Amino acid sequence: MTAEHHAGGAGAKPVDVRDPHLTRFDIVKEGLRRDDIEIVTYESQFHGQNSKAEKRVVRNIALLFLISGAATLAFLGFYIWWPWEFELGHTLSDYYTPILGISLGIGLLALGFAILAWAKKLLPHELSIQQRHGDPSSDSDRLIAGQTIIYMADELGVQRRPLLKGAIALGMAPLGLAAAAPLVGGLIENPHKGEHPMMYTTGFHPSHNDGKPVRLTREDGSPIRPEDVSTGGQMTVFPGIPHGATNQHADSPTLLIHLRSDDATVTRAAADADPRNRGSMWGDYVAYSKICTHAGCPASLYEQQTNRLLCPCHQSQFLITDNAQPIFGPATRRLPMLPLTVDAEGFFVAASDFKDTVGPDFWERP
Amino acid sequence: MKRRKMDLAEAPKTFAKGVDDRFQAATPLRGLLNKVFPDHWSFLLGEIALFSFIVLLLTGVFLTLFFDPSMKEVQYDGDYLALRGTWMSAAYESSLNLSFEVRGGLFMRQMHHWAALLFMASIVVHMARIFFTGAFRKPREVNWVIGILLFLLGFFAGFTGYSLPDDGLSGTGLRIASAIMLTLPVIGTWLSASIFGGEFPGELIIGRFYIAHVLLIPGILLALIAVHLGLIFKQKHTQWPGPMRTNENVVGERMFPRYAMKQGGFFMAVFGVIALLAGLFQINPIWLFGPYRAAEVSSASQPDWYVMFMDGLVRLMPNWQIYIGNYSIPPMFWPAVVGLGALFTLPMAYPWLEARKLKDKRTHHLLQRPRDNPERVGIGMMAFTFFMVATLSGANDVIADKFHISLNAMTWAGRIGLLLLPPLAYYISVRICLGLQQHDREVLAHGVETGIIKRLPNGQFVEVHQPLGPVDEHGHPIPLEYAGWVVPKKMNRLGALAPAVKGFFYPVEKPAEAPVSPAVEAIKREEIKSGR
Ligand code: HEM
Ligand code: FES
Numbered sequence: 001m002t003a004e005h006h007a008g009g010a011g012a013k014p015v016d017v018r019d020p021h022l023t024r025f026d027i028v029k030e031g032l033r034r035d036d037i038e039i040v041t042y043e044s045q046f047h048g049q050n051s052k053a054e055k056r057v058v059r060n061i062a063l064l065f066l067i068s069g070a071a072t073l074a075f076l077g078f079y080i081w082w083p084w085e086f087e088l089g090h091t092l093s094d095y096y097t098p099i100l101g102i103s104l105g106i107g108l109l110a111l112g113f114a115i116l117a118w119a120k121k122l123l124p125h126e127l128s129i130q131q132r133h134g135d136p137s138s139d140s141d142r143l144i145a146g147q148t149i150i151y152m153a154d155e156l157g158v159q160r161r162p163l164l165k166g167a168i169a170l171g172m173a174p175l176g177l178a179a180a181a182p183l184v185g186g187l188i189e190n191p192h193k194g195e196h197p198m199m200y201t202t203g204f205h206p207s208h209n210d211g212k213p214v215r216l217t218r219e220d221g222s223p224i225r226p227e228d229v230s231t232g233g234q235m236t237v238f239p240g241i242p243h244g245a246t247n248q249h250a251d252s253p254t255l256l257i258h259l260r261s262d263d264a265t266v267t268r269a270a271a272d273a274d275p276r277n278r279g280s281m282w283g284d285y286v287a288y289s290k291i292c293t294h295a296g297c298p299a300s301l302y303e304q305q306t307n308r309l310l311c312p313c314h315q316s317q318f319l320i321t322d323n324a325q326p327i328f329g330p331a332t333r334r335l336p337m338l339p340l341t342v343d344a345e346g347f348f349v350a351a352s353d354f355k356d357t358v359g360p361d362f363w364e365r366p
Numbered sequence: 367m368k369r370r371k372m373d374l375a376e377a378p379k380t381f382a383k384g385v386d387d388r389f390q391a392a393t394p395l396r397g398l399l400n401k402v403f404p405d406h407w408s409f410l411l412g413e414i415a416l417f418s419f420i421v422l423l424l425t426g427v428f429l430t431l432f433f434d435p436s437m438k439e440v441q442y443d444g445d446y447l448a449l450r451g452t453w454m455s456a457a458y459e460s461s462l463n464l465s466f467e468v469r470g471g472l473f474m475r476q477m478h479h480w481a482a483l484l485f486m487a488s489i490v491v492h493m494a495r496i497f498f499t500g501a502f503r504k505p506r507e508v509n510w511v512i513g514i515l516l517f518l519l520g521f522f523a524g525f526t527g528y529s530l531p532d533d534g535l536s537g538t539g540l541r542i543a544s545a546i547m548l549t550l551p552v553i554g555t556w557l558s559a560s561i562f563g564g565e566f567p568g569e570l571i572i573g574r575f576y577i578a579h580v581l582l583i584p585g586i587l588l589a590l591i592a593v594h595l596g597l598i599f600k601q602k603h604t605q606w607p608g609p610m611r612t613n614e615n616v617v618g619e620r621m622f623p624r625y626a627m628k629q630g631g632f633f634m635a636v637f638g639v640i641a642l643l644a645g646l647f648q649i650n651p652i653w654l655f656g657p658y659r660a661a662e663v664s665s666a667s668q669p670d671w672y673v674m675f676m677d678g679l680v681r682l683m684p685n686w687q688i689y690i691g692n693y694s695i696p697p698m699f700w701p702a703v704v705g706l707g708a709l710f711t712l713p714m715a716y717p718w719l720e721a722r723k724l725k726d727k728r729t730h731h732l733l734q735r736p737r738d739n740p741e742r743v744g745i746g747m748m749a750f751t752f753f754m755v756a757t758l759s760g761a762n763d764v765i766a767d768k769f770h771i772s773l774n775a776m777t778w779a780g781r782i783g784l785l786l787l788p789p790l791a792y793y794i795s796v797r798i799c800l801g802l803q804q805h806d807r808e809v810l811a812h813g814v815e816t817g818i819i820k821r822l823p824n825g826q827f828v829e830v831h832q833p834l835g836p837v838d839e840h841g842h843p844i845p846l847e848y849a850g851w852v853v854p855k856k857m858n859r860l861g862a863l864a865p866a867v868k869g870f871f872y873p874v875e876k877p878a879e880a881p882v883s884p885a886v887e888a889i890k891r892e893e894i895k896s897g898r
Contacts, residue, residue: 035400037620040610079470086445086466100473101645108638115631123624130402130616132602132731134505189559198565199555219661236661245661246439246453247567250541253661290661295545295680295698296566297538298663312663313542314681315763315773328774330680330697332687360545361687361696362554 012038032128040127057121064114072107075100199362202289203239203249204338205353213341215240216256216287216348223347226285229258234302236290239350251358253290253298254338255309256348257320260284263307267321271337276355277323282340282348288324289338291359292316294331309335333361403625404605404618408495410632414488415516417636418481419591425478426580432468434460435530435576437569446653454532454657457572461531461652476644482524483649484640486672489517497716497746500734501604504727507717509597512590518710519587524670526579531650532572537658539669540567542680549699567658607732607850614731674760675753679705682759682780713749737806738850740799744792751791755783806853810834811845816857832857 012033015022022030032039046054084096137145158165191199196207204214215223217240229235234257238245244252259267264284271277271286280286288309292299297313307320308327316329324335336356343349357365386392436456442449444459445466464471493513496502502510525543529536544566547558563570602616611617619625656662669677679701688695720742721727736743758765759780766773809815813831820830833843834854854860 031396032400035397037400037402040617084469088447096470097473097476098645100470101476101641101643105638105642105645108634108641110638112631112634112636112638115627115634117631119624119627119631123627126619126624128402128618128620129610130400130602132614132616134601134614134729134731187560187563188556189564191555191559191565198559238661247537247658247660250567250660251565296541298661300661300663312763313538314677315777316685326685329777330683330685332685332697360548360698361694362548363551363693363695364555365694366692 036131036133038129040129042124042126042128044124045121054122057117061114061117061122064110064117068107068110068114071103071110075103075107078103200357200366201353202358203241203244203252204254204350208239208241208244213343213349213351214244215343216254216340216350217244219245221245223345224256225346226258226283226342226348229256229285231258231284232260232304233258236300237287237348251289251291254287255290255300255302256285256287256340257302258285259320263321270322274323277337280337280339280351280355282342285340285348286320287338287340287350288318288320288335289354289358290335292331293326293333293335293359293361294329296360299335399620399622401599401621402616402618403621404603404611404616405625406606408499409603411488411492411495413629413632414636415485415492416591416595417633418485418488418640419587420633421481421637421640422478422485423584425474425481426584428474429464429478430580432460432464432471433457433530433576435573437532437567437572449653449656452657455572457530457532458652458657461533465653473644476647476649477640478527479649480643480647481640482527483670483672484636484643486517486520486524486670489513489520490672493517494746494750498736498743499604500730500739500742502717503730504717504721505601505729506597506604509594509601510717511714512594512597514710514714516587516590516594519583519590521672523579523583523587524672526575526583528650528670528673529575530572530579531652532658533652534655534658534662535650535652535669537567537660538663539673540571540658541660546698546702549696550703551693551695551699567660602731604731604733611732613729616731668761668764671757675756676702676706676760678756678759678762678780681762682756682777682784684781732850735850735852737799737802740796740803743799744796747791747795748788751788752784755780755787759784805855806848809853809855810848811843813843814855814857814860832860834860 012029014033015026015030017027017030029039078096078099082096082099083092085093087093136142153159158168191197196205201207206213208214216237217223218235219238221240221244223240224235224237234255237254237256239249239252241249243249261284264281264286267286268281271281272279290298290300292311292313294311294314294316297311299309299311299316299318301310301312302308302320303310309318309320309324310316311318311329311331314330316331317327318324318331318335319327323337326332326334334356336354336358338354339351341349341351382392434456438456439453440456440459442452442454442459442462444450444462446462449462461475464475466472468474496510496513525539529540529543544558544562547561548554550557558566561571561574562568563574605611605616605618608617668674680698683697683701686697759776762776762780763773765771766776813833816830816832818830819827821827831843835844835846837843
């Protein structure tokens with residue numbers, strides 16, 4: 001097809017599409033005219049039919065389709081026959097996912113390029129202009145729509161019948177509330193309910209242990225003697241109650257630290273100067289909540305040289321020798337100290353629950 | 367026999383007639399087939415988002431067939447030996463099984479995750495395109511607002527999805543989300559307790575996030591995407607200024623077949639790229655993180671990239687707590703609640719703010735080159751710089767570690783950078799825009815620099831300029847009016863040089879038609895306002 005100039009469009013005249021002399025393209029143009037479109041250029045990308053260049057493009061596109069088919073078949077083959085079950089060590093199954101990705105990826109990309117090349121290289125180039133007709137509705141239509149709405153509102157007569165106004169409100173509001181009630185009522189939880197509100201107690205509260213002090217245990221539940229933690233060492237401990245080390249007591253993980261004696265002296269002086277932490281250390285041992293007071297990540301990176309605890313989430317740093325006061329980063333509040341003592345059998349126990357609130361800060365924290 | 371053959375040939379016609387009798391489809395169909403679309407590479411960015419969303423739907427449905435949104439504690443006994451015997455939630459166990467025991471499951475998980483990353487990335491780049499070209503102006507403000515809602519929903523879709531596998535990283539993310547809720551004045555503790563069904567983490571959150579992730583959020587997304595596309599269709603696409611293009615028309619090609627085919631081909635290509643990424647690049651290897659334990663976290667625990675800016679802002683916020691009597695507002699409230707809220711609501715108002723400032727009530731269908739509105743570019747670059755500093759700060763521990771910088775120095779650099787760099791970016795980009803504007807005007811007035819130096823009889827050297835339009839009787843170019851579109855600045859843009867590289871396909875691609883618009887005068891053009 002050679003260049004067609006200025007087909008259809010506003011300037012063109014309507015034709016009778018039933019006229020047998022019209023070509024199919026003439027009918028297409030009539031459609032364009034009705035949609036207010038003007039074709040400025042519409043020309044084949046090749047000179048003459050079946051030119052060498054065209055044949056070459058067709059061959060390339062066919063090749064792309066074939067590559068796509070082959071790669072997708074390969075994908076199916078790999079999917080079915082490649083060993084896929086996970087085994088330890090280096091095995092063929094390690095390559096299952098990559099080989100699926102490569103074969104499917106090539107299949108889809110080749111298909112995509114084939115279609116794109118077909119559209120871009122084979123189909124005639126076209127430049128069309130369509131009028132937007134983005135005009136707003138006519139003034140009279142706007143008027144009619146507005147008046148109709150007002151008329152309908154008038155018909156309802158709510159304005160004229162004040163009794164109805166009140167009755168609608170009183171009659172329908174409860175229904176709205178009834179719809180919201182199960183949602184709100186079902187979801188809402190009082191964070192402060194009970195004798196030992198969850199916000200203020202941890203697994204170390206004696207109420208979890210029939211009123212007796214709770215032991216400090218390892219993750220596997222075994223209790224800890226002072227000599228289990230070497231000087232300068234630290235250990236993550238959990239409340240020695242059922243499920244104490246699980247997420248049921250996500251606020252309870254605690255860091256038990258055995259300080260070197262000079263550090264311990266400094267730490268004890270600082271703790272004893274503080275009304276809440278006074279007497280909470282046991283010997284050279286101190287225990288701080290591991291739950292960062294910023295956003296609740298475990299503040300678990302212990303720097304022995306500087307006696308700092310670093311929280312990996314937003315890098316708050318707490319000074320161990322000074323009641324775990326925050327000294328850098330976004331945290332505002334020190335890590336609570338767990339009052340330590342040792343029971344008759346020589347195991348660490350919590351003398352009481354934490355005296356400060358554990359975990360991220362909130363509005364009504366005492 | 368013969369008659370039946372006849373009937374067969376007539377079948378499509380009879381069918382079409384039947385359809386039109388019932389649905390009156392022919393007239394709207396004609397309009398659809400004929401609809402003209404303008405073309406430009408930057409109009410494809412939104413399409414990438416759409417196609418990634420389709421991939422998300424397809425892969426997501428597959429994942430639901432195997433995923434168990436339950437927090438019941440189970441003991442792992444699967445193929446991955448390193449975790450055998452470990453207690454974990456059923457959700458985490460089923461994610462592990464998806465990765466190790468479902469044929470092709472890991473591939474699907476990784477496709478889902480990569481598609482999510484691409485979805486968010488293309489939304490952001492698409493939004494930048496809309497912003498810098500002024501495509502959000504009247505009458506398209508509503509679509510701009512919908513676009514921001516789509517980003518917001520994508521953010522929550524990503525966050526809820528990231529939380530589902532219940533591995534170490536997703537639990538840490540949930541922990542922080544709970545802490546963010548806690549910072550809300552008055553209702554914080556109530557909100558967190560209600561959403562988690564008690565104290566963090568409780569046993570309900572994965573189930574609740576699951577229904578949000580696979581039903582509520584995708585449902586709303588789907589509805590909004592439908593409205594978004596419907597509005598584009600109704601209002602017709604914007605176009606760049608250029609020859610024949612006016613505010614009242616659309617210049618391009620009809621939707622069928624070429625335009626639609628290009629879309630289809632592009633979809634397959636995007637799909638293919640996601641498949642390649644999913645196969646070749648591991649993402650979120652949950653088995654390495656272990657189940658979530660409140661006592662454990664690894665350093666360098668990073669959220670997905672589109673959440674990192676939040677993390678960065680939270681890291682940079684100084685520890686300023688506000689005390690009101692017995693009550694207090696923790697510092698995280700400001701970046702995580704107020705900041706995030708502002709980030710999503712302020713941009714929504716931008717189209718109206720700009721229109722009010724410029725006293726511009728007109729309808730715009732022609733795009734603006736970024737340089738023609740320097741203030742807008744400045745504001746955009748300011749926002750972008752803010753976002754970049756915040757995002758990089760979200761990884762400041764990794765950067766500090768890799769480049770051996772002190773963490774505290776990184777934090778302070780971020781704090782200072784967050785305040786200083788955005789205004790600087792504003793200033794620099796406004797200057798660059800004005801410089802580009804200036805250069806356009808110079809070329810229009812004097813012509814293109816040819817690189818040919820001429821020596822005048824008096825010994826002076828001058829460069830020969832090729833005028834772009836007619837010249838006056840002294841041979842000086844008559845200054846041309848700026849038309850809001852590319853001004854050719856090199857001789858080969860005027861067709862002075864043959865294209866150097868041959869195409870893979872024959873015929874050799876013609877050089878892009880030199881897009882000189884000033885010559886087209888007869889056509890009514892939208893008046894182009896150039897910021898200053
Ligand atoms: C709009 C979009 C969506 C985004 C941004 C998104 C994002 C994510 C992300 C980041 C993950 C974590 C993937 C991982 O394990 O590495 C995920 C998981 C998941 N998504 Fe989506 N998703 C979207 C839509 C959907 C839809 C529509 C469905 C289902 C109908 C779905 C079903 C799932 C399931 C079942 C998982 C958990 C699978 C697992 O990790 O084991 N998602 N999603
Ligand atoms: S959670 Fe510890 S610094 Fe944010």
